[in-house]
Amino acid sequence: MFSDVIVPKETLLSxxxxxxxxxxxxxxxFSGCLERCRLGERSFSRQYAHIYATRLLQMRDILADRxxxxxxxxxxxxxxxxxxxxxxxxxxxTIFKHMELQPSILKEISEEHNLLPQPPRAKYISQxxxxxxxxxxxxxxxxxxxxxxxFVTGSVIDIMGAEKNDGxxxxxxxxxxxxxxxxxxxxxxxxxxLCFLLLASGLGLNGSRADxxxxxxxxxxxxxxxxxxxxxxxxxxxxxxxxxxxxxxSQSTQDKDSTTKAKYLTKKTPAGSVEAIxxxxxxxxxxxxxxxxxxxxxxxxxxxxxxxxQPLHRCMFPSRYFEVEGFVVSLRxxxxxxxxxxxxxxxxxxxDHLEILESTLRLRHLAPTALxxxxxxxxxxxxxxxxxxCPHVYFSGNAPSYQxxxxxGPEGQDVLLVAIPEFSSTQTACLVNLCTLECEPxxxxxxxxxxxxxxxxxxxx
Amino acid sequence: MNDSILAAFxxxxxxxxxxxxxxxxxxxxxxxxxxxxxxxRDKSPSPxxxxxxxxxxxxxxxxxxxxxxxxxxxxxxxxxxxxxxxRWERAALHGLNPPQEIKDILLKESTDPEYTQSLWxxxxx
Numbered sequence: 001m002f003s004d005v006i007v008p009k010e011t012l013l014s015x016x017x018x019x020x021x022x023x024x025x026x027x028x029x030f031s032g033c034l035e036r037c038r039l040g041e042r043s044f045s046r047q048y049a050h051i052y053a054t055r056l057l058q059m060r061d062i063l064a065d066r067x068x069x070x071x072x073x074x075x076x077x078x079x080x081x082x083x084x085x086x087x088x089x090x091x092x093x094t095i096f097k098h099m100e101l102q103p104s105i106l107k108e109i110s111e112e113h114n115l116l117p118q119p120p121r122a123k124y125i126s127q128x129x130x131x132x133x134x135x136x137x138x139x140x141x142x143x144x145x146x147x148x149x150x151f152v153t154g155s156v157i158d159i160m161g162a163e164k165n166d167g168x169x170x171x172x173x174x175x176x177x178x179x180x181x182x183x184x185x186x187x188x189x190x191x192x193x194l195c196f197l198l199l200a201s202g203l204g205l206n207g208s209r210a211d212x213x214x215x216x217x218x219x220x221x222x223x224x225x226x227x228x229x230x231x232x233x234x235x236x237x238x239x240x241x242x243x244x245x246x247x248x249x250s251q252s253t254q255d256k257d258s259t260t261k262a263k264y265l266t267k268k269t270p271a272g273s274v275e276a277i278x279x280x281x282x283x284x285x286x287x288x289x290x291x292x293x294x295x296x297x298x299x300x301x302x303x304x305x306x307x308x309x310q311p312l313h314r315c316m317f318p319s320r321y322f323e324v325e326g327f328v329v330s331l332r333x334x335x336x337x338x339x340x341x342x343x344x345x346x347x348x349x350x351x352d353h354l355e356i357l358e359s360t361l362r363l364r365h366l367a368p369t370a371l372x373x374x375x376x377x378x379x380x381x382x383x384x385x386x387x388x389x390c391p392h393v394y395f396s397g398n399a400p401s402y403q404x405x406x407x408x409g410p411e412g413q414d415v416l417l418v419a420i421p422e423f424s425s426t427q428t429a430c431l432v433n434l435c436t437l438e439c440e441p442x443x444x445x446x447x448x449x450x451x452x453x454x455x456x457x458x459x460x461x
Numbered sequence: 462m463n464d465s466i467l468a469a470f471x472x473x474x475x476x477x478x479x480x481x482x483x484x485x486x487x488x489x490x491x492x493x494x495x496x497x498x499x500x501x502r503d504k505s506p507s508p509x510x511x512x513x514x515x516x517x518x519x520x521x522x523x524x525x526x527x528x529x530x531x532x533x534x535x536x537x538x539x540x541x542x543x544x545x546x547x548r549w550e551r552a553a554l555h556g557l558n559p560p561q562e563i564k565d566i567l568l569k570e571s572t573d574p575e576y577t578q579s580l581w582x583x584x585x586x
Contacts, residue, residue: 046542053538057555136535380543381551 149349179409182390201397204424245397246298246337298337
């Protein structure tokens with residue numbers, strides 16, 4: 001663990017020595033493998049049906065194999081158009097959850113209903129939700145042994161059961177695609193095996209108020225080795241890379257007035273994000289001087305709204321140019337800024353980010369709600385959110401609190417799940433040991449101006 | 462004067478009632494009525510009129526028919542919004558074995574929009 005690495009050596013209050021100790025940072029090689037998320041031509045002149053069609057095409061064979069493994073080859077796999085009443089069979093398709101409370105643009109603009117737009121809610125589930133399974137040609141309602149609130153629209157699953165006389169399909173059991181194949185972990189060639197990766201998200205920078213700046217500065221100082229004595233500095237040298245997973249800017253930089261006010265009134269006022277990006281650039285300049293940094297844009301960052309969000313443009317960072325995506329060679333990392341998880345929170349009864357992270361891994365799909373309730377680019381050739389290879393570390397940013405878990409797959413896959421907490425509210429980042437795949441939180445607490453008694457600054461591991 | 466009125470009337474009737482192969486509908490109706498009044502029950506039914514030979518299709522029309530069949534084949538997924546070649550390549554990528562002849566036709570006439578674009582390319586999203 002990182003706390004074992006930091007061994008204070010009592011060198012702080014001593015006379016200056018003749019030599020300055022120099023600590024070399026470990027630099028394992030990295031390569032980016034997110035080419036499928038880069039958009040070349042951006043044409044929105046097509047319908048979104050293509051994504052669902054390719055999603056089902058890609059997942060159908062995988063699910064057929066899983067069904068055979070789980071239930072044996074006895075029960076036949078049928079398409080919906082070949083169903084016979086009363087026959088026990090397996091069907092493969094995409095789930096559609098019909099929710100009464102789901103905001104619908106058609107209801108809003110419908111004149112006969114004369115409804116006001118629905119206020120945003122925390123959850124859109126209700127007792128009357130229904131699950132429907134769709135394949136290439138038909139759809140059928142599901143009932144029986146299936147937990148409706150847990151599923152979200154867009155998940156592709158296998159269902160075993162039979163069609164009853166009323167045209168509904170009674171579910172006896174279901175199964176998901178489960179974890180994809182994983183290349184075994186190669187140990188990094190390092191004697192002491194001390195190589196860490198820092199994960200942080202939700203920095204929440206804001207031009208006007210700087211609530212978490214103290215904590216951020218502590219984080220930067222710790223990583224660049226400017227904090228602590230020699231023992232702690234040599235420990236910091238084992239942090240080989242930093243990944244910032246989304247929401248570098250806070251929600252308050254998104255100026256809602258600019259969309260409603262007339263242009264001539266807002267012409268002179270600069271956007272809230274300009275000052276915040278300048279702060280971010282200064283922060284990153286300090287970090288990048290010493291350690292490679294990967295920056296993932298999030299929900300409130302200046303990039304496109306639809307998934308996959310494209311990298312932040314380099315013109316926003318005049319001080320330094322750096323890669324905005326990259327993954328470790330012998331370990332596969334996969335992660336998002338958290339929009340997919342928080343979308344599933346709204347449309348299912350699950351609240352735990354880690355539980356949802358695990359369920360998306362079992363479904364083998366990063367963002368099942370991608371088309372329905374989460375903005376997405378209309379892909380036509382392949383669905384880029386389907387996981388083809390199992391990652392070793394799977395993370396998502398902007399969680400309400402830090403959580404981590406190890407899960408194993410049916411073929412022996414070993415994955416570390418990390419829910420990275422939002423830094424602006426929790427002042428916590430995560431350190432992942434790349435050799436042993438263990439994770440621990442690093443908390444930076446700082447002064448609070450409201451409290452009377454003296455608070456000590458501490459960096460706890 | 463009468464001729465011209467009659468000609469105009471006939472043009473109008475032709476315009477309204479004429480079908481491409483069978484001539485005026487009024488001709489067909491009149492024919493059926495005459496047959497009934499003439500006590501047809503005694504006669505044996507006349508042999509069915511032989512279907513006229515289907516017109517020979519040109520090479521281009523045959524190709525276009527093949528491409529239309531490819532568009533309408535639901536095995537390869539939705540066809541709107543993407544070009545036929547893109548759909549063919551997607552089908553090949555997912556192992557659906559689209560017929561090679563379709564790709565040959567598409568590559569042969571890669572600049573003609575009637576070949577490259579799908580059946581419903583003129584309709585908006």
